[in-house]
Amino acid sequence: MTVLELCTAAATETKAVAAALAALVRPGDLVLLEGEMGAGKTAFVQGFAAALGVSDPVTSPTFTLHHEYDGRLTIHHLDVYRLEHLAETVDLALSEILDDGGVTVIEWGAAVLDALPADYLELRITFGDEPDDRRLAVRVVGASWAARWGRLGEALEVWRC
Amino acid sequence: MLILGIESATMQVGCAIGGHEGVLAHVELCRGRRHAETLVPAIEFACRQADVRLDEFGAIAVDIGPGLFTGMRVGIATAKSLAHALRVPVIGIASLDLLAFPLRFADRLIGAVIDARRGEVFYAFYRQVPGGVQRLGDPQLGTPADLAADLLALPGEVLLVGDGALRHREALRDVPRLELAEQWLSHPSAAPLVQLAHARALREEWVSPWELQPLYLRKPDAEINWSTRDQR
Numbered sequence: 001m002t003v004l005e006l007c008t009a010a011a012t013e014t015k016a017v018a019a020a021l022a023a024l025v026r027p028g029d030l031v032l033l034e035g036e037m038g039a040g041k042t043a044f045v046q047g048f049a050a051a052l053g054v055s056d057p058v059t060s061p062t063f064t065l066h067h068e069y070d071g072r073l074t075i076h077h078l079d080v081y082r083l084e085h086l087a088e089t090v091d092l093a094l095s096e097i098l099d100d101g102g103v104t105v106i107e108w109g110a111a112v113l114d115a116l117p118a119d120y121l122e123l124r125i126t127f128g129d130e131p132d133d134r135r136l137a138v139r140v141v142g143a144s145w146a147a148r149w150g151r152l153g154e155a156l157e158v159w160r161c
Numbered sequence: 162m163l164i165l166g167i168e169s170a171t172m173q174v175g176c177a178i179g180g181h182e183g184v185l186a187h188v189e190l191c192r193g194r195r196h197a198e199t200l201v202p203a204i205e206f207a208c209r210q211a212d213v214r215l216d217e218f219g220a221i222a223v224d225i226g227p228g229l230f231t232g233m234r235v236g237i238a239t240a241k242s243l244a245h246a247l248r249v250p251v252i253g254i255a256s257l258d259l260l261a262f263p264l265r266f267a268d269r270l271i272g273a274v275i276d277a278r279r280g281e282v283f284y285a286f287y288r289q290v291p292g293g294v295q296r297l298g299d300p301q302l303g304t305p306a307d308l309a310a311d312l313l314a315l316p317g318e319v320l321l322v323g324d325g326a327l328r329h330r331e332a333l334r335d336v337p338r339l340e341l342a343e344q345w346l347s348h349p350s351a352a353p354l355v356q357l358a359h360a361r362a363l364r365e366e367w368v369s370p371w372e373l374q375p376l377y378l379r380k381p382d383a384e385i386n387w388s389t390r391d392q393r
Binding site: 081084111 | 231277281380381382384386390
């Protein structure tokens, strides 16, 4: 088990990847999103939330830090980009959010790994050659996601580079 | 002096009004998590029904945790803003103290245990003293197994109270001489909060709204390494 490398050529495809992933999530899951501004982190969450039955518009939580959406599962959408100290994750009530039985998606989550459980899926989005091209690297940590690695590969096969 | 007590450190949210006559009004809900939607209407209801105007309060008391930050930030922000607007001081009291205080008539050691989520609990032990309880040592953050080990090291019977004890009662199954207080006692309450705060107010043990801080037991002090962010 290493890394799944995916290639997409439009934001709609990134959303489709998100939807395929959403079909495999379970209550309590944690997803970390990495990628530059404009890479498509929020687009990913939009596709992810829509696939889980969220009809409310999904917007970036960069300045509001935490958005909550009710779908088939509760989705906690966080962005820790504006935090300076790990202690601020406490004020953000990260422990309670992670324990809520929903799915938590954290933009820039790798920066606060010390405050997170060692059980998550990480998606790293980088730019490709064309303006709309993206490379998506999927990596999993922990037993719960490792057990789903095979199904993850099947679900995302169509976008393999 | 009248005191408004604000309690929101766990699943339960509520307020109480009290003073030298004791507790005059007490509103509490322990269903749902929307503390922000419940707290201020509860204060308004309590004041209106008890015929108390906001400007009659001489101090605002609030539970400063340890507890759930989704709730605490609502209570502490409300307490600070009310105190600031009314130009009165604030009195912060620890959640575990509020859990233990109503059990002060018990005949054994008291353990207050609050669910910290992610498989951990906040806890502290108390013994009875005239007029109240006294905490033995600092509040701890640990797993239910840590709590069980600490309980096994204690002499005599222990009465445990709090949502953390109820949630993790299975992990405490092998601890002998242990009893758990029931659910309606298992959240810190605004009634003991105003009672304890009134005693402190008489001694002027209070702070300015901007000095009030929540109690952090789970506080990583590292700065976030933003090498990626700061490169741009």
